[in-house]
Amino acid sequence: MTRYVVVLPLSPLTADASFTVADWPLHVTLVEPFLTDRPPQLIAAALSGVALEARAISSTAGEPALFGRRHDVPVNLVRDGGEIAALRTKGLAALAAAGIEIIHPRADFRPHVTAKRHGRLSLGDRVVLRQLALIDMRPSSGAHHRRVLGAWPLGEASVTDSAPPTAPD
Template sequence: MSRVVVVIPLEPLHAGTRFAVREWPLHVTVVPPFSTHATIDDLARAIAETTAGVSAFPVTAGRGALFGRRHDIPVTLVDEDARLTGLHAALTAALHPLALPSSERSFQPGPYRPHVTVKGERRAAEGEVLRLRQVALVDMAPRSSPGGREVLATVELAPAQTG
């Protein structure tokens, strides 16, 4: 069984890259963490099929907020964008059948609040244009794992259309 999350990194990631929990690269989560028995190939294929034809696109960083159960995790909200909301909905629908029933909470309908979690001094500044170009599947190994998180697969979005 694996526990994974699907994110859009603000800087490109590469499969096999590892990082400590506190050193997460800045990203927007598009599918919250879920448990699965599916293979990495099956998950990557579902992501690739769902994003086929989706072009890279910009979004704008909004105001700051506090997330978490205790409202103590600083984040920068991402301004509402139909493309991002649509990508979230499509990936959630595609990956839900691959999730274990214990992960049902990750797939509950509700408002999608895209955001970038502040990591130390690293953050998305209000008004900053964030270019979304890639979707990454990341292993959510236990927080205590000495190897930290690992990027399992990445899918590039199509080049942004001009004109």
Template sequence: MFSSGDWPLHVTIVPPFETELDAQAVAALLPRSPAVRVVAGERAAFGRRRDIPVTLLHPSPALLALHRDAVRALEAAGARIHDRHHILDGYRPHATRQRHTALDPGDHATVTELALVERAPHSQRRVAARIPLA
């Protein structure tokens, strides 16, 4: 468990969504792809108030395919993705800058797994499933 203010460093592949499926069923339908290398680009700010600091990632074909395949699998299973403006053609790959860590422009990293994160009471978050990428 971690608090909503203490996310680990991560790359957002799909924005928050709702589904009637349990975490293991969602994990079973997500794509299994090779690990994805990412390269950090410029810094930006997201959110209505532009108060969420992020580092944009270069949109490599592998990263875009992982996003597209995950979105399509979730939608085919009836998931409701909250922010439709930021998927598929509107997807802006990024890593949110965290309190203690961030990707800086030019940094290289590898996405080695997908993690399903559930909201828990009292602004807590819980990793409900991990899906390794080969």
């Protein structure tokens, strides 16, 4: 089983890029981490269709909050006029149609951007979400790394990755 997450990055990502957990680029998590044994090409195909049918989302950063089990992870909520929630619904439906079950999708989904040592949002900051990305949460480079398997502009026919991701060895 491989663990993935679907995000809307604030800055463009490219396929095969990797980063450490500490250096996660700022993003809104669209579909929380999930496990599947389905091939990454199947996941990528489902998500690229969702991205193609979507449009860029403009919003603003909302109030700060604390997330996590211990309520110690600083975030800024992202104001959602319904576009992010609708994109999430479409993403979950596309994954389900591809045979990927998200065991416990968050019923209390609240779009947010986690503060990182390299950046954070402030109340009122403009947020433009132009891309959807599939991230491998456990790449071969190690548990403290993440790898971008595919990144697709919202509403555009072209994809940023040159080839569909290959199955891990």
